[in-house]
Amino acid sequence: MARRPFPLIVPALSLALLALVLGPVAVLLAQPGAAAAAPDWAALRFTVLQATLSALASVTLAIPLARALARRRFPGRAAVITTLGAPFLLPVIVAVLGLLAVFGRTGWANQVLEAIGLPPVSIYGLHGVVLAHVFLNMPLATRMILSGWQAIPAERFRLASSLGFGPADTLRHIEAPMLRAVLPGAALVIFTVCLSSFAIALTLGGGPGATTVELAIYQSLRFQFDLPAAARLALLQCALCAVAFLAATRLAMPPAFGPGLDRTGGPPAPGGWHRVADATVIGASLTFILAPLAAIILRGLPGLTSLPPEVWTAAARSLATALPATILTTTLALTLALAHARGSRLPAIAATLPLAVSSLVLGTGLFLALRPFVPPTSLALPVTIAVNALAALPFAFRILAPQAKSLHDDYHRLATSLNLSPAARLRWLILPRLARPTGFAAGLAAALAMGDLGVIALFADGHSATLPLTIHRLMGAYRMDDAAAAALLLVTLSFALFWAFDTMGRHAAP
Amino acid sequence: MDTSPSHLRPLHLEMPMKTSLAAGFALIATMASAETPVLTVLTYDSFVSEWGPGPVIEKAFEATCACDLVLIGAGDGAALLARVQLEGAATNADVVLGLDTSLTAQAAATGLFAPHGLSGPSDLPLAWDDPLFIPYDWGWFAFVYDTTRLATPPDSLAALAASDIPIVIQDPRSSTPGLGLLLWVEAAYGDKAPQIWADLADNIVTVTPGWSEAYGLFLEGEADMVLSYTTSPAYHLIAENDATKAAALFTEGHYLQIEVAGKLAATDAPALADQFLTFVGSDAFQSAIPTTNWMYPAHTPATGLPPGFDTLPKPATSLLMSPSEAEAARLPAIDRWRAALSR
Numbered sequence: 001m002a003r004r005p006f007p008l009i010v011p012a013l014s015l016a017l018l019a020l021v022l023g024p025v026a027v028l029l030a031q032p033g034a035a036a037a038a039p040d041w042a043a044l045r046f047t048v049l050q051a052t053l054s055a056l057a058s059v060t061l062a063i064p065l066a067r068a069l070a071r072r073r074f075p076g077r078a079a080v081i082t083t084l085g086a087p088f089l090l091p092v093i094v095a096v097l098g099l100l101a102v103f104g105r106t107g108w109a110n111q112v113l114e115a116i117g118l119p120p121v122s123i124y125g126l127h128g129v130v131l132a133h134v135f136l137n138m139p140l141a142t143r144m145i146l147s148g149w150q151a152i153p154a155e156r157f158r159l160a161s162s163l164g165f166g167p168a169d170t171l172r173h174i175e176a177p178m179l180r181a182v183l184p185g186a187a188l189v190i191f192t193v194c195l196s197s198f199a200i201a202l203t204l205g206g207g208p209g210a211t212t213v214e215l216a217i218y219q220s221l222r223f224q225f226d227l228p229a230a231a232r233l234a235l236l237q238c239a240l241c242a243v244a245f246l247a248a249t250r251l252a253m254p255p256a257f258g259p260g261l262d263r264t265g266g267p268p269a270p271g272g273w274h275r276v277a278d279a280t281v282i283g284a285s286l287t288f289i290l291a292p293l294a295a296i297i298l299r300g301l302p303g304l305t306s307l308p309p310e311v312w313t314a315a316a317r318s319l320a321t322a323l324p325a326t327i328l329t330t331t332l333a334l335t336l337a338l339a340h341a342r343g344s345r346l347p348a349i350a351a352t353l354p355l356a357v358s359s360l361v362l363g364t365g366l367f368l369a370l371r372p373f374v375p376p377t378s379l380a381l382p383v384t385i386a387v388n389a390l391a392a393l394p395f396a397f398r399i400l401a402p403q404a405k406s407l408h409d410d411y412h413r414l415a416t417s418l419n420l421s422p423a424a425r426l427r428w429l430i431l432p433r434l435a436r437p438t439g440f441a442a443g444l445a446a447a448l449a450m451g452d453l454g455v456i457a458l459f460a461d462g463h464s465a466t467l468p469l470t471i472h473r474l475m476g477a478y479r480m481d482d483a484a485a486a487a488l489l490l491v492t493l494s495f496a497l498f499w500a501f502d503t504m505g506r507h508a509a510p
Numbered sequence: 511m512d513t514s515p516s517h518l519r520p521l522h523l524e525m526p527m528k529t530s531l532a533a534g535f536a537l538i539a540t541m542a543s544a545e546t547p548v549l550t551v552l553t554y555d556s557f558v559s560e561w562g563p564g565p566v567i568e569k570a571f572e573a574t575c576a577c578d579l580v581l582i583g584a585g586d587g588a589a590l591l592a593r594v595q596l597e598g599a600a601t602n603a604d605v606v607l608g609l610d611t612s613l614t615a616q617a618a619a620t621g622l623f624a625p626h627g628l629s630g631p632s633d634l635p636l637a638w639d640d641p642l643f644i645p646y647d648w649g650w651f652a653f654v655y656d657t658t659r660l661a662t663p664p665d666s667l668a669a670l671a672a673s674d675i676p677i678v679i680q681d682p683r684s685s686t687p688g689l690g691l692l693l694w695v696e697a698a699y700g701d702k703a704p705q706i707w708a709d710l711a712d713n714i715v716t717v718t719p720g721w722s723e724a725y726g727l728f729l730e731g732e733a734d735m736v737l738s739y740t741t742s743p744a745y746h747l748i749a750e751n752d753a754t755k756a757a758a759l760f761t762e763g764h765y766l767q768i769e770v771a772g773k774l775a776a777t778d779a780p781a782l783a784d785q786f787l788t789f790v791g792s793d794a795f796q797s798a799i800p801t802t803n804w805m806y807p808a809h810t811p812a813t814g815l816p817p818g819f820d821t822l823p824k825p826a827t828s829l830l831m832s833p834s835e836a837e838a839a840r841l842p843a844i845d846r847w848r849a850a851l852s853r
Contacts, residue, residue: 093723097726100727101730104732105715105732106730106731124716202681202684202716202717203717203718203723206715206717207711207716208681208717208852209852215681215719216683218719219684222588222591222592222684223588223684223689223840225592225616308561364596367596368596371596371600377582458584458585458593465559472555473555473556473560473561473562474559475722476556476559477559477561477562478742478745479561480726480729483726
């Protein structure tokens, strides 16, 4: 490897991230607490079951949608692709209320069923939990897989057609290798994010049968104040994530298409019934994604003009914390993804782990670690920024990693033979060619940072309420209409941030 | 309202990141401690919110104390106790306000609280003699319903369990009202509690992590009844001029939630903390409670309760476990609750 100026930066950064994530867990483990109780097998089983089903269902449904979007051109296609970012950005309670407006007891779906004389369906149960997780994560998986399709040079498809490849041959020789590179990573992040699901699992699971490990963590921290017990549960989540990580690493295989001439065109678009099938897939997916979003908009719109001034102040504060978190996440993710592309394993672990550790445990551990030095409340905003940046890192990394890998494989020798300096490599090779995933990753990071509530409550100083916290306060004060309007404001701002970064990335791409 | 400090806050906090963290915090600390004494009250989130009692109470106390009252919201009641334990003796807080009697045994056991030395409140349905905690408001847990959707509500927990009325409740492992319902069933039925839960299982549409989610689901029509308080309909009546919400009275009696305040032994302003606890019992504090916290005040103020509160039903029997009973009952009751509902 020629001329890497700061060879130690990436390992140091990775270790620092690991320390930042595991340090707080260690701090909690060291606190006095009750003896280790028998593990809650029922909660563990339900946690793994719902996360596995959610991840498999999300990526399975995402493949036909991503393929349809990759090979069809239609008016509004760009808007559809941007909208795919929206569900993932919804705060949990907003997403739940949106889904209930559609699939709930008196929701639209049941109204339709009633009108045509069919019995109502209930959303509550394991299927409801999976439905909600698919709603939130399937669009994200679609974007990740779509990026994979767009990264296949158009020349490969043309070569395939001149060799007389049918759809089955194209799938086998061109598309399957791409899917093999992208799917395990996408499934891994969705599995991991669903591992720590708590409010969705409980609320839509319909009762204590839907207990997850995260709920047990909450109970240990809040009601039992048994800190080591919470830390042990957090380590259990890490172990589950580690197993998934190893499985994904073993399954993932980088494709070797070689560089192309930057021709766009996507995969061939067969006519006939394929065309009808693609239209159906896109139409059905859009309906599934847009209906709950429409419910959220309709519910919040009437109150939007009469929102209390505190909501706008909180919105400004949320924007102010989201931007630094975005810069931090994007820089970290790009650095780690490029190092990962050069073949080192550590960055991938460092970039995945933050998702595995419950943010409640992270926040509590940080609180205890910082307390001897500074009053934790004086750190409310920096801690929020840091934790939000950490929380978005796994997603940003997974979006960047596959394309950083292809970029390295395709252009490393050329760049080395041209004797490009690291700065020139970044300016002329890396940034332009990774602009699309970088914009997408930055957009997600920004929007995620707008929505997080987990840690701020612990460090709250009484004067720094963010928009999600304000929504929670409005709901706590019975003001559900104001809360719905504030939620719509949050969703709009998050989506606007996401859209801005995503569009910047797509415009900067070659 | 008091928005100027929050405008400034991000600037204060971004500066030290660039320069030296320690110097920045020292600066803020000196700025805060200059001249006026500060009383820090740790409470739950909905108390400090712009729509809770916080702003009114801060103004009223600061008018008499020549001090700066800082209210810090720390999640809900359970998160508040966890925060007190996390901060331990090193805390900057002087007073904790917002624990309820299902948490006070655990709070007392931390040894972090000091006796208040005040006499008990006058308008509680039960006698009060806790040396560490002084009540500031209270309410009865009750199932709230919409009179346009449910014409004849059940008249007991048993009748509710026997009916097919869909309800939403909160999880006792993450929410104080959820814990309140658990103790309610325990107090009313003792050893027969698991049977009531087994009979309730088919009524429960879902269990939510906290009160807001459950109440939101009820208002959106997901259930016909929700676990809340007998005072909840007063919000709809007074703030929204909507008389369609009502609380059902149950013959077994209703479990009480009594919310208390206590002085931290580690306070650096004991006199000011005592002054605040006395202020908690005054008309200025108590008159803010009914229409901001939507609970009954611990002392009825001279002006009486606001109009609308007279329409609320009053249970004949109040149920309450002592703090030590509640603490002892909690974990076994949660296990039985899970077993009965998971079946």
